[in-house]
Amino acid sequence: GRVLEPACGEGPFLRAFREAHGTGYRFLGVEVDPRTLDLPSWAEGVQADFLLWEPGEAFDLILGNPPYGALGAGARLSPERRKAYRERFATWWGRYNLYGAFLEKGVRLLKPGGLLVYVVPAGWMVLEEFQRLRAFLAREGALEVFYLGRAFPGLKVRAAVLRFRKGGKGLRLYDAEALGQGHPPLLLLEEPAWQGEMVRFPHEEALTLEREGLPLGEVFRIHFAARSPEVKAHPLTQTRPGPGLVPVLTGRNLLPGEVDYETPHSGLYFPKEAAGLLKPFYATPHLVVGHTRHYRVVAAWDGQAYPWREEFHLLPKEGVRLDLEALVAYLNGPEIQAYYRGLYREVVPHLTRPMLERLPLPKDLVSAR
Ligand SMILES: C[S@@+](CC[C@H](N)C(=O)[O-])C[C@H]1O[C@@H](n2cnc3c(N)ncnc32)[C@H](O)[C@@H]1O
Incomplete structure (x- = not known):
């Protein structure tokens, strides 16, 4: 041969x-x-x-x-x-x-x-x-x-x-x-x-969660943040703080269950009231899920609707009602970490959109009106 x-x-x-x-x-x-x-x-x-x-x-x-x-x-x-x-x-x-x-x-x-x-x-x-x-x-x-x-x-x-x-x-x-x-x-x-x-790796508990839950992608519209060049090129973006301006948030501002609105990790500032001009979905409070957290799922609710430069941004679909606090706790909790590691081990350090779309939510945390 x-x-x-x-x-x-x-x-x-x-x-x-x-x-x-x-x-x-x-x-x-x-x-x-x-x-x-x-x-x-x-x-x-x-x-x-x-x-x-x-x-x-x-x-x-x-x-x-x-x-x-x-x-x-x-x-x-x-x-x-x-x-x-x-x-x-x-x-x-x-x-x-x-x-x-x-x-x-x-x-x-x-x-x-x-x-x-x-x-x-x-x-x-x-x-x-x-x-x-x-x-x-x-x-x-x-x-x-x-x-x-x-x-x-x-x-x-x-x-x-x-x-x-x-x-x-x-x-x-x-x-x-x-x-x-x-x-x-x-x-x-x-x-x-x-x-x-x-x-994906076969993992009994993870597959059971998927069978019994609702895929995140059915409950939320999933968007990715404005990319860095897009934020930098925006005419309203500033490199110094000022009246009406807030820091453009990055992955480092996303903590499990909490958003740090203060630390200006990006070095960029944007008018808070105009966040929706950067990406329309920034204008309403929504769920933020980390993109690259080295084999972990990290999520928090951005109740203040800030401008972002990174991470996934999830807006509930029409008619969906959420038990917000329980949902965020569940996403950051041990069950989801085991689900994620079980199915994907360490194949890549990031959570991709298809992975996120399939992530199962227990039905009692979500209900469609
Ligand atoms: C064995 S490979 C890769 C080793 C290792 N996985 C990495 O990515 O560095 C390294 C060799 O591939 C050769 N190489 C890279 N691109 C090539 C190409 N398009 N055609 C043929 N050889 C290539 C390089 O010259 C080098 O000798």
Whole structure:
């Protein structure tokens, strides 16, 4: 068979594979940087951008540790190159990420029945910008995910090994967090009809809460705050305090069950009475839920309707009645923290909109008139 390592450098995966499985293969590595391309004589090295490379042949096995990093606005990438990538990758979405493109490219280069094994960051399991990638993987083959958690020393990012068989079907999720302590991967979940939905960990109590509760997204309209550039560019924004002005609030002003209206963390000020001109939903008191609280849910009621620069802003839908105090206590309470950790572990440090939409509310805290 034909074995390929993309972004190979010195070819650590080719070397390890040959050590374990013998010499009866043809080995090939692709590396964009000529200074790091350094393969042994039994392997063929190609100097190329793997994402633009067209070998004219397909592979039995593709393995490696693709590079990662956002590719969208702000990335160190020439506009020409970004355009070339964007045109080639059907799974491109939002800011996307190098490893998403490496996955799509790898799958496309596989023979039918061929196998791809990558170690990648785990964010694709839940983030919206990988929705297309998940659907693509579900369409193209059978996927096994070995969740490693904190696998790259010194890096915050959580990792997973993907084993993808082109032409099969379904998803299997394994817990491999204790691999380093000598525990074999444990099969957690089998979804033969997986179509690319978020990959969540099965957690009995969490799923019971979802079955019995009302999804937050059915009760509230969920908005995201005005982004920093939007706030800064607004003609009413000031950089000094003054009459009628209040601090533009950030995540640091959001405490469990409480908003700190005083500390000017953003260094920006806005006329209190005009908050609704920044975003219409700031004009009425509403629920604020933290976006990045490192695996916690933090919520408070903004009764004073301030201007914000961060976090999710939730307005009750028409006709909904809430037991506000109990609702805020519930969202900050241990049950919801266990729900969140149970389903999403530490795959990403933020609470995304789809996660928030599904978060279950006990029916006695909410009633529709
Ligand atoms: C093994 S990968 C990634 C390791 C680690 N996950 C990271 O993100 O830093 C690093 C290698 O990928 C190579 N590389 C990066 N982009 C590439 C591309 N588009 N095509 C081929 N090789 C690439 C780099 O030159 C480097 O040798």
